[in-house]
Amino acid sequence: MSNRTVLPDRRRRRNSARVTLTSVALLVAASTAVTAAAAAPSYQPAAPVEAAYYAPGPWAVAERTGVDCCTSTGEGYDIWYPADLGAGGVVHPVITWGNGTAAHPRHYAYLLSHLASWGFVVIAADRTDTGTGIQMLDAERYLARQNSDPNSVFGGKIDTGSVGAMGHSQGGLxxxxxxxxxxxxxxxxxxxxxxxxxxxxxxxxxxxxxxxIDPAAVTSGSVLLVNGSADGVSPATQSLSPDLIGMQSTRAYYDALPADLPKARATLVGAQHNDIQGQPECTNYSCTEGVDRYLGYLTAWFMDRLRGDSTARQAFLAETGELLRNPHWSEQASTITR
Known part of the structure; x- marks a missing residue:
């Protein structure tokens, strides 16, 4: 087990952790070894809101592995969180994470640590099939119990009313x-x-x-749907109507959500299925450029939705939002209003 502090320094985080196991795309039954790709050039955000949240946040980050247990199906949790929890009276929102098929929380450590540096407590069950959402809800309940425990490091420091869920591939379901x-x-x-x-x-x-999933079952909250343009497992659009072939694209899922639900979608140009697992460079299957291009807007979404950050919200506004005009992205749409 471990409980360590990681400073929010991008150079240190670039060099500290790389994916050591080959991950798989959702339709691949077993891991596939490939030659590691060359490191991509340093990414430069294209717009001010993206740049603000692409940078590491103000909190040093602590990581717990092998300490917290268990889900209703027996898995332990990995947790990334601000090392100085509760400083200045802050209570921290929660992000509960779902891994892709055959993946583990460590494959996403760069992304999850980045989110924690912005003040979130990020919890991930170490399970490789998370599509039902059960373990993600278990994780939220686990932190709620910890918040009620005065002997826990999290006691009284969790904002149990501000919880978001995020996942990759099957974890997106x-x-x-x-x-x-x-x-x-x-x-x-x-x-x-x-x-x-x-x-x-x-x-x-x-x-x-x-x-x-049943998009019609989402009657409250908000949804951001993200895919990569080079990802055949998660296409942005489909040639035939969903009435004929079902929801086989990000756009079809988006359109099936209630019209009045706050929602947004966007496609990261050139991204493959596992770029989100970059650390930030790609050393794994189905990854070309790494995680950097995701960081800004994923962080901004949670800053808006869970912390009420009005600057972050500007990225997602319908018609005028920064994300909708960013050249690194395509297929954008939003119903977010002021």
Whole structure:
């Protein structure tokens, strides 16, 4: 087990942790070894809001592994959180994370640590099939219990009313399901490279719950859907109507959500299925440029949705939002208003 502090310094984080196990795309049954790609050139954000939240936040980050247990299905948690929890009377919002198929929290350590540097407590169950959202909701409840425990490092320092869910690939389905099935415990969901709906019947159920999603079941909260333009598992658009072939694209999922729900979608140009696992460089299968290009707007979304940050919200406003005009992104849409 470990409990260590990581300083929010981008150079240190670039060199400290790299993916050591080859991950798989959702449709690949076993890990696939490939030659590590050359490090991508240093990424430069294209707009002010993106640049602000692309930078590491003001909090030093602590990481707990092998300490916190357990989900209802027996998995432990990895947690990234501000090292000086509660400083200045701050209570910290929660982000509950869902791994992609065959992946573990350590594959996303760079992203999750970045979010913690902005004041979030980020918790990830170490489970490799998270599409039902069950373990993500378990994680939220675990931190709520810790918040009530005066002997816990988290005691009295968690904002239990501000919880977001985010996940990659199958974990994107899990984030969606956590929002839909959480009874109001989760206030916003971010889906990253969520797979087309034709895949979901093949995914395992847990305690009778399916990984398949029903956008109409989301009646509150908000949703951000993100995919990569080079990701065939999570296409941005589809040629045939969803009435004929179902929801096989990010746009189809977005359109199926209630019209009055605060929602946004965008496609990262050139990103493949596992770029989100970059540390930040790519050493793994189906990754070309790494995680850097995701950092700014994912952080801004949670700063807006969970911390009421009006500057961050400017990125997502319908018609005028910065994300909708950023050249690194395409297929953008939003219903977010002031």
């Amino acid at each position: 899990g984030a969606f399901n956590a929002l839909a099935r959480g009874g109001g415990a989760v206030g916003t969901a971010v889906t990253l490279e969520m797979p087309l709906s034709a895949v979901c019947p093949s995914l395992p159920s847990v305690d009778g719950h399916s990984a398949c």
